[in-house]
């Protein structure tokens with residue numbers, strides 16, 4: 172059998188997309204989603220494996236700008252669309268695609284690759300570490316009082332067609348991107364993704380709605396949601412399914428949540444992802460009634476260790492020699508001296524004695540400040556070789572804002 176790994180040709184998109192879709196269960200893709208998927212695909216970064224002319228494996232990447240601690244935007248490959256046909260699994264096709272892709276990312280000069288994974292156990296072997304978490308909430312809006320804050324009454328809330336409001340919402344979103352590690356600058360065409368509203372995907376809920384929060388005529392926040400009505404013998408038990416909520420200030424945020432709490436005929440607000448340090452937890456008197464669940468979300472892989480570590484800022488001054496192991500990308504292996512502080516950093520090869528030893532995967536987990544090097548050391552995944560080096564590095568790698576990626580890709 173002749174099999175060939177190569178970049179997608181324009182005429183092959185349908186074949187490639189069908190192969191990908193089949194690997195995820197083969198549910199028909201609504202035309203709107205298909206058109207959007209095609210519009211955002213970067214053909215020159217999409218590739219596959221063809222077996223006797225048939226596409227049996229797919230993978231791709233987006234050219235993202237990722238916010239890192241300190242607020243800089245760093246080029247990062249957003250790995251996506253990974254699939255292998257069920258007849259071809261466990262023969263190393265994924266491994267060969269990962270090898271090809273990481274070499275390409277390196278050639279493009281992107282220091283980082285990132286992804287969200289269908290199954291978290293897949294990507295550690297390729298050097299990806301879980302770096303941020305999603306907090307899932309189901310807020311009991313009957314037992315909890317609605318959030319209140321002085322000034323909330325001065326916020327004007329307006330229901331607007333989500334598509335009409337996109338430009339205003341995107342302006343708010345763009346201002347938030349540099350404030351939180353893990354967020355991605357929106358790529359052209361991506362603003363349509365948060366307002367997709369496929370009637371077959373509503374799960375018994377109504378149409379997508381958007382409420383904007385305005386102060387002095389300026390949009391300062393928004394929430395997009397749908398209502399899933401239901402009743403039982405006690406009365407209405409509807410759910411607000413919150414897609415996203417963002418605001419530029421505490422008053423706008425509290426006003427939006429107060430509105431969500433007050434939607435008639437509903438008893439809860441569910442949201443699939445919020446940052447773990449979400450202000451809502453401090454706007455209610457009883458976090459337990461928010462029914463919190465944490466999942467890992469964004470995985471990070473330093474593709475060029477030196478460039479990646481030099482691209483972020485450090486919370487406290489740090490001067491440490493790291494011994495990095497990276498069998499999958501051997502160009503990263505060896506000792507690196509990192510010198511950094513809140514203003515920036517330098518990272519270069521060194522022959523000095525190692526002070527901390529870790530694999531590139533742990534470096535990925537600690538990179539955005541979401542997982543502490545100390546916690547990784549407690550699990551035996553980071554070794555301290557110079558007393559004090561672990562505490563110094565763990566402090567420096569931390570982030571005062573929890574990393575978070577508001578959406579998958």
Ligand SMILES: CC(=O)SCCNC(=O)CCNC(=O)[C@H](O)C(C)(C)COP(=O)(O)OP(=O)(O)OC[C@H]1O[C@@H](n2cnc3c(N)ncnc32)[C@H](O)[C@@H]1OP(=O)(O)O
Pocket residue numbers: 194195250251252253254255256259260261262263264265266267286287288289290292293296
């Ligand atoms: C970023 C994203 O797009 S995430 C989406 C990933 N895609 C999917 O989940 C779609 C359904 N699944 C698939 O298409 C395939 O099973 C894939 C892509 C996950 C794996 O493809 P394969 O070609 O079978 O993987 P390959 O044979 O190269 O395996 C490489 C290694 O990964 C391991 N592996 C493969 N799949 C899994 C899994 N689901 N969970 C844990 N380990 C896995 C293999 O055991 C092998 O391990 P080894 O390093 O110890 O030898």
